[in-house]
Structures are given as structure tokens and as C-alpha cells.
Amino acid sequence: MPVANSLVVVGAGQAAAQLVASLSQDGYAGEVTLIGDEPHLPYQRPPLSKKVLTGELTPDRLSVKPAAFYDKIGTRLRLDARVERIDRATKEVTLSDGSRIGFTTLVLATGSRARTLPLQGTGRTATFVLRSIADVAALRAQFAPGKALVVIGGGYIGLELAAVAVKQELEVTVLEQAPRVMARGVGPVVSRFYERLHHEEGVRLCMGSVVHGVEDGCVVCAGSEHRADLVLIGAGAVPNAELARESGLATENGIVVDAECRTSDPVIYAIGDCATQHHPLVGRRLRLESVHNALEQARIASASICGKPAPAAQVPWFWSDQYDVKLQMAGLSDGYDQAVVRGDPDRGRSFAVFYLRDGVLIAVDAVNRLPEFMMSKQLIAGRARIDPARLGDESIAVKDLKG
Numbered sequence: 305m306p307v308a309n310s311l312v313v314v315g316a317g318q319a320a321a322q323l324v325a326s327l328s329q330d331g332y333a334g335e336v337t338l339i340g341d342e343p344h345l346p347y348q349r350p351p352l353s354k355k356v357l358t359g360e361l362t363p364d365r366l367s368v369k370p371a372a373f374y375d376k377i378g379t380r381l382r383l384d385a386r387v388e389r390i391d392r393a394t395k396e397v398t399l400s401d402g403s404r405i406g407f408t409t410l411v412l413a414t415g416s417r418a419r420t421l422p423l424q425g426t427g428r429t430a431t432f433v434l435r436s437i438a439d440v441a442a443l444r445a446q447f448a449p450g451k452a453l454v455v456i457g458g459g460y461i462g463l464e465l466a467a468v469a470v471k472q473e474l475e476v477t478v479l480e481q482a483p484r485v486m487a488r489g490v491g492p493v494v495s496r497f498y499e500r501l502h503h504e505e506g507v508r509l510c511m512g513s514v515v516h517g518v519e520d521g522c523v524v525c526a527g528s529e530h531r532a533d534l535v536l537i538g539a540g541a542v543p544n545a546e547l548a549r550e551s552g553l554a555t556e557n558g559i560v561v562d563a564e565c566r567t568s569d570p571v572i573y574a575i576g577d578c579a580t581q582h583h584p585l586v587g588r589r590l591r592l593e594s595v596h597n598a599l600e601q602a603r604i605a606s607a608s609i610c611g612k613p614a615p616a617a618q619v620p621w622f623w624s625d626q627y628d629v630k631l632q633m634a635g636l637s638d639g640y641d642q643a644v645v646r647g648d649p650d651r652g653r654s655f656a657v658f659y660l661r662d663g664v665l666i667a668v669d670a671v672n673r674l675p676e677f678m679m680s681k682q683l684i685a686g687r688a689r690i691d692p693a694r695l696g697d698e699s700i701a702v703k704d705l706k707g
């Protein structure tokens with residue numbers, strides 16, 4: 305039977321760790337239990353395709369908080385334990401070992417998983433995805449100079465992995481079915497820049513490549529074959545929304561939540577990669593896969609659960625590290641009608657692209673341009689109108705662009 309005020313969090317990732325920290329700060333008075341199916345404390349995933357892959361950082365350094373933190377705030381951890389079922393009538397979750405835990409409030413922070421592809425006959429060629437500590441350990445064990453790596457998908461994770469692998473002297477080919485890389489996240493100017501960057505570093509990029517299958521030692525596309533000792537599938541992520549759907553909650557490419565992160569059941573919340581929410585900046589529902597979104601939704605849900613005012617909405621942002629290039633993106637460029645370039649994307653490795661709609665700055669992609677990124681975050685939040693000619697004029701200092 306549920307005790308008074310007992311909150312259960314399903315999924316022990318980035319969003320869950322922030323949620324329990326925020327609940328403690330917001331003064332939540334009940335019991336909190338955090339259930340995660342990985343054997344680790346909640347950890348940060350971004351370094352997996354960056355410094356963990358290069359070996360500069362070991363996985364034990366990824367924990368969001370040490371174990372003592374959860375003890376201190378009185379959160380019970382159930383790690384290596386999977387929730388198989390939610391019973392909304394009795395307000396209980398059932399774990400894979402058959403045990404049940406009651407709740408008065410439930411938070412789903414189940415994240416997303418790497419999309420796999422129905423590739424026939426993988427044979428002796430090892431196929432990987434990159435989502436977890438276990439995935440990166442398996443992949444790194446196969447890295448060796450001279451091996452042929454084929455990355456299926458030219459998104460952030462695939463390209464970050466390609467950058468690390470080519471530096472470790474693997475022969476790297478990236479197969480992308482779209483006409484340009486990172487097409488879901490950045491504008492065409494930035495895609496072209498990344499294509500040049502990877503080409504300069506020795507990665508072979510093949511656009512418009514539709515993969516048919518993996519056979520012994522090669523990846524077969526319509527009209528081409530690519531030698532492969534190992535294959536990474538970097539084909540995006542799928543929300544872990546099945547648990548919610550099977551319990552009758554509304555789902556649509558994620559668990560549908562309102563502005564307070566409540567699902568269609570008012571005592572059940574969903575946060576992070578698994579949740580889809582109306583976004584005021586674009587006027588439609590979106591499912592964002594970013595650390596910033598996971599943290600922000602965790603703070604919003606905590607405030608709602610504790611009856612506190614919602615924290616002010618922030619401009620979404622994201623980053624990607626490839627070679628010596630840091631890409632920082634803020635805002636959402638959906639529906640932009642003008643793109644202004646500051647700097648030269650065809651030479652060097654530093655420029656920014658500003659996206660405007662009806663003269664209002666709505667997003668930026670900044671390549672090794674921290675000042676432009678920081679300034680744009682403020683301007684986007686303030687829905688600032690800004691003269692495009694000034695934005696593109698490098699003789700005007702970034703700090704003077706606001707005026």
C-alpha cells in the first residue's frame with residue numbers, strides 16, 4: 305500500500321538526478337525512491353562520445369552526484385532494477401524481480417535508447433550503438449589503428465565518434481542518407497562546414513547513402529559497398545515510452561506532458577528525453593534530447609510537485625565537440641526566414657550563424673564562438689529585434705551588437 309507522500313522515479317539518468325536534488329531544495333517532505341535499470345549511479349552521457357571514448361576520462365568520473373549525496377537527501381536507490389509495469393489503479397510499480405513499490409506521485413525519467421536498424425546478416429562484422437557506459441566499453445575494446453569503421457548516420461553522436469576514431473588512426477567512413485550532415489539540428493551552412501572539417505581530418509563522408517545491410521566485412525548500400533571491421537549505428541534515439549503507453553498514458557513520439565510536466569494522469573509526471581511538451585518558442589509539441597532540457601524539466605516537475613512557482617523558462621541549448629571545434633547552439637531555428645553568417649565558414653574553424661524570423665533572433669549556431677553564443681542566448685530570450693547587417697559585421701564587437 306502506498307504510504308503518505310511517497311514519490312517514485314523510474315529511470316536513474318540525468319533528469320532523475322536533478323529531480324531528486326530539486327525536490328530536496330524545494331522541501332519535498334515524503335519518501336523518494338529512485339529506480340534505474342543500469343548498475344551505475346545517475347551519470348552524464350555527453351562525455352561518452354567525447355572524452356570517455358578518447359580515454360581522457362574514465363566512466364567512474366561521470367556520476368552526476370556521489371552516492372553520499374543520495375544518502376544525505378534521503379533518496380533510496382534501487383539500481384540494476386527495471387520497472388516492468390505501472391498499475392495506475394493501485395498506484396504501484398512492479399519491478400523485474402516481481403517486487404512492488406507504491407507511490408502517491410510517480411515520475412517517469414526513462415530517457416531514450418539508440419535506434420537500431422533492421423540490418424540483415426551482420427555476420428562477423430561487429431555492430432554497435434553508443435548510448436551507455438556498457439556500449440562505450442564494448443566499442444573501445446574494438447578500436448585499433450587500421451581497422452575500418454563505418455558509421456551509419458551523420459548526426460552528432462556519429463560524427464563525434466568519427467572524430468575520435470580517425471584520430472586513433474581507424475579508417476572511418478560515415479554514411480548519411482540525407483544530403484547533408486546534422487540536418488536535424490543545424491542549418492545548411494553549418495552542415496557544409498562540418499563536411500569540410502571531417503574531410504580535412506581524413507574521414508570519408510558519403511551523403512545520400514541508403515544502407516541495405518551489413519555482410520561479412522562490409523556495409524552494403526544502394527550502389528556502393530564499404531569495407532567494415534566494425535559498424536556504429538548512429539541513427540538517432542527512440543523515447544522509452546512503452547511503460548507509459550502500456551499503462552494507458554497519452555504518448556506520441558514520447559510521453560505527452562503539459563507545461564508542468566504532468567502526463568495525462570495528474571499524479572504521474574514525465575521529464576527528459578522521454579517527454580514531449582508544447583514549446584512556446586516554436587508553438588508546437590517537441591521532444592528535446594539534451595542535458596539542458598532534462599535539467600529544466602526536472603526543476604519544473606519538482607516545483608509543481610512541491611506547489612512552488614515554476615522556474616522561468618530558459619532558451620534551449622545544446623553543444624557538440626568534434627576535434628578542436630566546439631559547436632554551441634541556442635534557441636530553435638524552426639521556421640527561420642533569414643540566416644546571417646558572421647565570420648567565414650569556408651576557411652578556418654570559427655564563425656556563427658544567426659537565424660531570424662520576422663527580424664527577431666530565434667536561434668544561433670556558434671562554432672568556436674563563445675561570445676556570440678552567450679550574447680545570443682540573452683537576445684533570443686528577450687525576443688530581440690536586431691539589424692541583420694550589424695550581426696554579420698565583424699568590425700562591430702559582439703558586446704556592441706545588443707545596442
Ligand SMILES: Cc1cc2nc3c(=O)[nH]c(=O)nc-3n(C[C@H](O)[C@H](O)[C@H](O)COP(=O)(O)OP(=O)(O)OC[C@H]3O[C@@H](n4cnc5c(N)ncnc54)[C@H](O)[C@@H]3O)c2cc1C
Pocket residue numbers: 314315316317318319320339340341342348349350351352353385386387388413414415416434435436461544547575576577578592593594595596598621622623624625
Ligand atoms: C553519446 C551521447 C552523447 C550526448 N551528447 C550530448 C551533448 O553533447 N549535449 C547534450 O545536451 N546532450 C547530449 N546527449 C543527450 C543527453 O545525454 C540526454 O539528453 C540526457 O541524458 C537525457 O537525460 P534523461 O534522464 O532523460 O535520460 P537518460 O540519461 O537516458 O536516463 C534514463 C535512464 O532510465 C533508464 N530506464 C529506462 N527505462 C527504465 C525502466 N523501465 N526501469 C528502470 N530504468 C529505466 C535508462 O536505462 C537510463 O539509465 C548525449 C547522449 C548520448 C547518448
